[in-house]
Amino acid sequence: MSSDKRPIDQNENMFIILCASAILIALYFLKQNYEYWRRLGVPGPKPKFVVGNLGQTFLMKKSPLQIFIDIYNQYPDLPIVGIYRSITPTLLLRDLDLIKEVTVKSFDHFQDNDLKIDKEIDPIGGRHPFFLKGEEWRIVRAHLTPAFTNTKLKWVYPHLEDTSQGLMKFIESQSDALNGEGFEAKELCMRYTLNNVASCVFGIDGQCFEDDNSEFKQIANKYLSPDGWSAVKLFLMNVFPFLTRFMSVKLTAKSVEEKITNILSQTLRYRERNNIVRNDFLHVLMQLKKTCKDFTDVDVIAHAAGFIADGYETSSIVMSFVLYELANNPDVQSKLRQEIDKNFAKNSNTLPYNALQKMTYLDAVLKEVLRIHPPSFALEKRCTKRFTYIPNNSEIIAKSVVIEEGTPIVLPIFGLHHDPKYFDNPEKFRPQRFIGGNKKNIKKYSFMPFGEGPRACLGQKFGVVQIKIGVAYIIRNYQVFVNNKTQLPLKYNPIYLLISPIGGLWIDFKKIT
Structure with missing residues (x-):
């Protein structure tokens, strides 16, 4: 009786033995790796195979x-x-x-x-101070720090007031159409902060109140939002940190990079040809280019674009939680409104910069929000x-x-x-x-909430000022209430790196007459 089974030859035996040995060696070193903190006498939760403590x-x-x-x-x-x-x-x-x-x-x-973000792969995202390393980071921080002094903030403050007044018009125009549905606070605040970035940094009108799908809003939504293989690599690098030694990721999509470059290049050329000086952050970056030989057009574009992440996304998250907490705490809202009313200029119906800086209760409200809901x-x-x-x-x-x-x-x-x-x-x-x-x-x-020391967030002063003035205008003109579409208690999105409540924060506005 014949058999179809073929005897395993010596080479195949050797291959199986080598594979088994490699697996056993890998398992041994993995087990030894998971003993690292125990050997150093540092307690902690027991890791699971391959995933460590990140199983969830x-x-x-x-x-x-x-x-x-x-x-x-x-x-x-x-x-x-x-x-x-x-x-x-x-x-x-x-x-x-x-x-x-x-x-x-x-x-x-x-x-x-x-x-790690390699600026050779991602020339815009890779130049953001958050991702820069060592001496290069020190040089860039020294370049950019003067852009965030009180003097520079006073420069851009009139633009923030214009946007705040535009926010009031937008809320009033939309209130009747919403028919009790309420505003999703982050979406509302994103329109406001993005218009601020468009005006104070890019020197353009972002059209975010007028157009639900404005070009600038489209750019911002895609900025630092990698897609496809880049998104997969970002996830892998986040859960397997050792991979940063071997791979990098492009946070800024090529199409977004081209649009940002095109907008800023046109604005820069127009200002230079017509000798236009506008008190905004783009002017500060243009001056840096003139005085620092290693500060190029690419640097101007990259650091202007960096405001989209710092001045738009993070600030809108914090501002939305300020509105939520004020809506949830009517006694705090009432007390804050009294302080706001006292500081608005009676003649011009505006809020002077120096008056905003002296508002201690508004400052305390914002800090308490940052404590409970850090971005x-x-x-x-x-x-x-x-x-x-x-x-x-x-x-x-x-x-x-x-x-x-x-x-x-x-x-x-x-x-x-x-x-x-x-x-x-x-x-x-x-x-x-x-x-x-x-x-x-x-x-x-x-x-x-902004970190500490030399690596603390560079743009925190700008973020704080734009949140304060926006909230001041809202609370002076409207009472805010939590809409029942808000899912309580709050739970956070498990796949978003910044704090993001599931279902959003829904707020009702009632005009103060």
Whole structure:
């Protein structure tokens, strides 16, 4: 009786043995890798095979940043927690003294943000200060810092007032048509902040109140929103940090890059040919080009485009939460309206810049919103030079811990802001935390919505001013209420890196007569 089975030859045997050996070796080193923090004496949650501590991210249930906050809350007595972004050992900080070291005192050991964008691949996104590294970042920051002084903000302030008045006209024109449906707060605020960016940076009318699908709005919606393979690479780089050594991603689509370049190139040529000086950020960038030989047209375009992310997306998120909290707390809204009414100029019906800066209750409301709803759950940095951490008064971590170069570092902003150790009754909206003597009770580095130290957000002053004036105009002219389309309690989108409530924040407006 014959058999169809062919005997396995010696080469095939050898191949099977080699494959099995390779798998066993890989499993051994993976297991050893997951012992990294234990060997250093740093406690943390047990990682799972390949996914580490990011299992819920792979299931699309939570973003990595949301997972970091869960872990922060699980270890209230630890100064640091050892976690794994897939197979990469990552250190989550809870100790305020260490956060101070990382962001300020020993900044040269942690000077880079974690995500890498190659400017050769993405000349616009890659030049954003957030993504630049080392000495190149230092040079660019030195170039751009003068653009955000109080003097420069006063320059652009009249443009912000014009947009705020346009916002009032838009709300009034739409109120009857909505028929009780309410405004989705972020969508409304995005129209406002995008018009501000168009005017204060690009020197154009964004037409975002007049046209639901204006060209500038289309550009902004696609900016820093990679599609196709770029989106897949961004996800992979976020959950497998070691991949940043081997790949980069293009955040700005080619079509968007071309449109931004075309708009700015036309504006620059027009201003230069006609010797036009307009008090806006584009003029500041043009002056930089004249005085700094290494600051080119590409740099002007890239840093102007950077305002779309900083001055449009982030600011609209924060402003929408301000409206939500005011709608949800009518006593706070009433008190704020009294302060606003006192500071508006009676003759011109405008809000002077100096008066806005002196409004302490408005400032406190905004800071309390930033505490409860920081735009990012966490910030991610990278150790750039070996650092030795010596715990203070920790019984669990008794010895010093060496943080090796290349180790990702997590600053859990949302966790710090909601920690009862630093903020009494942290879920309660209480602007008085940031008024008068109460401010002294807030521990340094427990509240840092914009980051801290040299890497803090460059455009935060512009963002704060545009939010304040927009909110001031709204609350002076309208009472705001939470529309029942808002899904309560708030839950956040698991696949969006910034804080984004599922279903949106829906607000009703009632004209004050």
